[in-house]
Amino acid sequence: MKRVRVVAALLSRGETILVQQRPPGKSRGLLWEFPGGKVEAGESDEAAVARECSEELGVQVEVGPKLWETAHVYADLAVELALYRARMSPDAVPQPYEAHQLAWVERSRLPELPFCEADLPLLPLLASGELG
Numbered sequence: 001m002k003r004v005r006v007v008a009a010l011l012s013r014g015e016t017i018l019v020q021q022r023p024p025g026k027s028r029g030l031l032w033e034f035p036g037g038k039v040e041a042g043e044s045d046e047a048a049v050a051r052e053c054s055e056e057l058g059v060q061v062e063v064g065p066k067l068w069e070t071a072h073v074y075a076d077l078a079v080e081l082a083l084y085r086a087r088m089s090p091d092a093v094p095q096p097y098e099a100h101q102l103a104w105v106e107r108s109r110l111p112e113l114p115f116c117e118a119d120l121p122l123l124p125l126l127a128s129g130e131l132g
């Protein structure tokens with residue numbers, strides 16, 4: 001079983017949070033996720049969040065504290081997933097360079113989206129305002 005550490009960014013604007021839909025044809029295709037990806041060998045979590053936001057969204061971010069962490073085993077992959085607060089400049093416009101689409105979603109509506117399974121316990125915490 002392949003094991004990976006994945007980091008993701010919590011980017012918010014008002015009551016909305018930035019999420020992205022995975023491309024069809026990839027693992028977990030068309031499911032939603034928080035922008036991010038695999039931590040490379042020798043890379044810190046924080047550096048990986050900043051690199052992934054630059055590659056996937058074309059925005060520079062400041063990475064804040066870790067908000068949540070989980071472990072989940074998919075049929076093909078064991079994932080350690082950590083969510084970090086991240087901030088970008090207010091006039092930055094994220095682009096879907098690697099995603100099928102991006103969406104700013106009201107935090108209360110996050111549990112309605114078909115997310116990657118590892119994220120499911122996180123969604124009610126964001127929806128209620130307990131986290132993020």
Ligand SMILES: Nc1nc2c([nH]c(=O)n2[C@H]2C[C@H](O)[C@@H](COP(=O)(O)OP(=O)(O)OP(=O)(O)O)O2)c(=O)[nH]1
Nearest residue numbers: 006008026027033034035036037038079116118119
């Ligand atoms: N970025 C991100 N990935 C997530 C989240 N939840 C979750 O299960 N994942 C999974 C999806 C992927 O299998 C993996 C992240 O891999 P990746 O984004 O770097 O690259 P990838 O699609 O090429 O990965 P893969 O096909 O090898 O699985 O973690 C999330 O909230 N954000």
